[in-house]
Amino acid sequence: MIELYDFPRCPFCRKVRITLQEKGIKYKNILVDLNNKEQKKPQFLKLNPSGKVPVLVDGTKIIYESTIINEYLEEKFENPPLLPKNIYKKAKIRMLVEYCEKTFHTHVFSIYKELKLKKTLKINKKLIEHDKTRLDAELKYLNDLLKGSNYLAGRFSLADIAFMPRVLILQYLDIGINSKYKFVLGWVENLKKRDSSKIILEGNDR
Numbered sequence: 425m426i427e428l429y430d431f432p433r434c435p436f437c438r439k440v441r442i443t444l445q446e447k448g449i450k451y452k453n454i455l456v457d458l459n460n461k462e463q464k465k466p467q468f469l470k471l472n473p474s475g476k477v478p479v480l481v482d483g484t485k486i487i488y489e490s491t492i493i494n495e496y497l498e499e500k501f502e503n504p505p506l507l508p509k510n511i512y513k514k515a516k517i518r519m520l521v522e523y524c525e526k527t528f529h530t531h532v533f534s535i536y537k538e539l540k541l542k543k544t545l546k547i548n549k550k551l552i553e554h555d556k557t558r559l560d561a562e563l564k565y566l567n568d569l570l571k572g573s574n575y576l577a578g579r580f581s582l583a584d585i586a587f588m589p590r591v592l593i594l595q596y597l598d599i600g601i602n603s604k605y606k607f608v609l610g611w612v613e614n615l616k617k618r619d620s621s622k623i624i625l626e627g628n629d630r
């Protein structure tokens with residue numbers, strides 16, 4: 425049976441849990457308590473030398489890095505497909521996943537850190553404003569991309585899955601999406617209709 429070394433609020437773990445759920449894959453969840461630094465213990469470092477969750481164990485195979493885990497799951501469990509066969513379309517989805525990880529995530533996580541991980545008095549309001557401005561530009565980019573489409577690449581794909589933990593947490597952070605980004609708002613509604621969105625929408629205060 426597949427095992428997932430996991431931490432509930434970790435966006436990278438959530439990305440993998442969404443893929444597992446979307447593909448209907450049964451797995452065993454193993455909690456790695458980041459609050460107790462379990463990820464830095466020798467036993468865990470044997471699974472992932474960088475001491476980070478998620479890690480997927482499939483029999484004797486160990487896979488870490490959420491994007492690589494999702495691609496592994498996509499190749500091993502073909503249905504429902506979350507990547508197209510066409511190599512350019514596939515490359516475009518991979519670029520979006522990369523953009524989400526390297527850019528969009530950075531600004532969402534920076535705000536999350538300020539609001540949820542710091543004491544009220546130490547919150548850096550200027551930094552939050554800076555990140556919100558950057559996010560606004562990124563949402564504009566996504567809005568242009570989504571024109572006339574239910575999902576980022578037409579059909580639901582690994583690109584949407586990468587964004588789900590970041591975009592569905594905005595409401596929990598009290599970050600409104602400007603009503604002028606109506607395609608983003610429509611996309612968010614489509615994402616919320618999926619059962620796998622509960623992983624984020626119902627899991628933030630646990």
Ligand SMILES: N[C@@H](CCC(=O)N[C@@H](CS)C(=O)NCC(=O)O)C(=O)O
Pocket residue numbers: 431433434435436437458463475476477478488489490491
């Ligand atoms: N690039 C990695 C990032 C994983 C990551 O940063 N996980 C965080 C939790 S959200 C972690 O394990 N942090 C523990 C640490 O750095 O000590 C991925 O996509 O899987």
